[in-house]
Amino acid sequence: MYKYFNNIFVAISSILKGMSITWRHMINIRKGNVTLQYPEERWPRPERDIGFDLDSYNVIRSRLHVDIDDCIGCLKCERVCPVQCIKIVTTKAETKGEDLPDIGHTGITSNGTKKALIVSRFDIDMSECCYCNLCVYPCPEECIYMTGGPNSHKHPIDYEFSQYDRNDLIYKFAKDVDDEKISKYVSKKIK
Amino acid sequence: MGVIHGDLMTLNIGPQHPSTHGVLRLKVKTDGEIISEVEPIIGYLHRCFEKHCENVTYDQVIPYTDRCDYIASMNNNFGYAVTIEALMEIKVPERVEYIRIIVAELNRIASHLLALGTYGLDVGAFTPFLYMFRDRERILDLFETLCGARLLYNYIWVGGLSHDLPRDFVESVFSFLDYFEPKIEEYNELLTYNKIFIERTADIGVLPPEVAISFGVTGPNLRGSGVKWDIRKDDPYSIYDKFDYDIPIGAGEMGTVGDCWDRYYVRMVEMKESAKIIRQALKGLPAGDVHQALPKKIRPPKGSIYKRTESPRGDLAYYIVSDGSPIPYRLKMRSPAFTALSVLGEISQGWMMSDVIAILGSLDIVLGEIDR
């Protein structure tokens, strides 16, 4: 008999204790509200000062972007990608460091390195990309990076890049020139 | 409770169901409302991770390991890195060890928050789910300042880490811990000692310790049955033996030892213990270079190794066979949720339909880890 009433008392008191917590939160709704009205309000991305030398690290994961004028065609990013979503085709240039304006090839990168290879195809399939950031570290010219964050001065942030067709998510970064113009510079073997 | 074999009805809790924590199919044979047999059918998320790992190099495996247990992804990376370092006999700097433990324990708190929140949701409590997710968001924001990603980090590399800590990370973690520890009391008032929750979970799905050991169950599920076994204390790796923390075990406070409430409560207390470990690690964090011991090319010597680590779900182990090349020859991940799910058929006999969902929630499974 005692147990019966005790059960009722414990049940009601524990429920009331829980409800008092939610009541307190509801009263303080102005201060404690954590809901963001997306897309009008967005959570700030780490463009703020994180506090260390941002030149050596890339603490952002968003869409990949390539400054194709800086790419020397070393293929390091292609080899390190775990899902093989980067495809690069390069050809040997006749002279190292020479500008070839008819196909848009600049001979010297912004860091002063002379380019020995012409990059004729640089495709990244963003639907395959797993955003692991592994391709960013080995690049000697820092020309492949994830947009925004510490790289906002190079490219504004872009993480909402949805398309209607999956094939539109293949981003082509190489200069868009005709095959005949490229074939002038093709040496023995090209894929 | 006895099992009645009348005329059995086969019911299918299909791969798409909000309470199955992933794509899991349960074939349930019931007699009226009482269950007589439960058979879990898995394989809907099988991506053959082990075959992928035989085609990429050792450092490219790490994004793949992230995706197996996507909720406690730091612990997956940690286990893999510790295994390869044991095979190659690399000694990592002190700072790397401390930071690894800090992020692994933070991820343990985040994983337990998700497990407990969704468990409350399964038995009908909606409020604690949102509260726990609000706190989990703060941990994910901390990780975002650390490495840019919220859920799949690729942070702990073989021989070190990918980045060093940001400047004000230590203060942010301290302020998070000061905010979080009173919240555990709030959760206890909301859910743990709520009479309805106790009626739903106490005395249900009792897992005896001998059955648990024979089924290879480890982690909070085993500790809920009263067995004091934790890889961090009994087979320590990294520098876990330098810290001072307790291992909570289930004591049958609300019912029998090894019921669902015990497993829930063990996870709740483990969050407090993880907070203790993080505080100690932050106080003792040495200076140093985290990239110092990163090998230029990972080429382990020939041989095999089996190493166990403690993930939030149990005993996560990697068995790696190397033949001297930069690509693993055989990599097997022994996942704790695989063994936890196999015990479901055993402990849910004789209970009712809604109890099966409560038992499944208390086992805390992640299908990505089971199916790999």
Added chain:
Amino acid sequence: MSEDLDKLISDAVEKALQGDMDVINNIEDRVTRSKAKAALVKAKRLAKAAIAEDAPKPEESKAVEALPAELSLTEKVSAVIAKKFPNTIESDEENSHIQMKGKNWFEIAQYLRDNPDFLFDSLQCVTGYDFGENEDLEVRYNLHSMTHNHAIEIRIKTDRNDPKVPSVEKVWRIGDWFERETYDMYGIVFEGHSNMTRILCPEDWEGWPLRKDYEVQETYHGIVVPKVKDGWE
């Protein structure tokens, strides 16, 4: 010259039987060193057989105590198994694992679980292993004891064209799912298993995915299996 070598080997074996392994380990020439180690194993086996004959009725625990204490767990276990189940150990040269034949594996597993010295009550992991194309398959078991906190590894080789290993489902209950997974990935049939079906792949999948010579099937119920995309190689 060979007599000197023989004398060197017998001296080294004598020293090692008394417990001093340095003499063998310091032999420079690799061939001679391995000969000395093989001779040591043979001598140990003879010594154990002599002890077994002498003692009137040796129980298992006594036999374990009679061996020199420096033996690692692997060597202790393989010595005991070799005594109780003759002709099942293939080699115990390596210190990391025990290589076994699959004949009496079920009885050996029960013995390992119940013997009070070992008490391997938890099967941690079952891994399949493929040595290469046209080579053998292997099953590797990692056992662990909760009470004594020690672990060993046992390997059982089996033929590629007809792989069969006794099942240990009744010994450790988790063997059920682990063996189904190994069957699914490698095609190794575990005899005595109650439900030998695929667990991760669909039931009508063809082929054994983790074998080294696996080719993915072209279509599955009409769906093209390898992914193709336009404009992508």
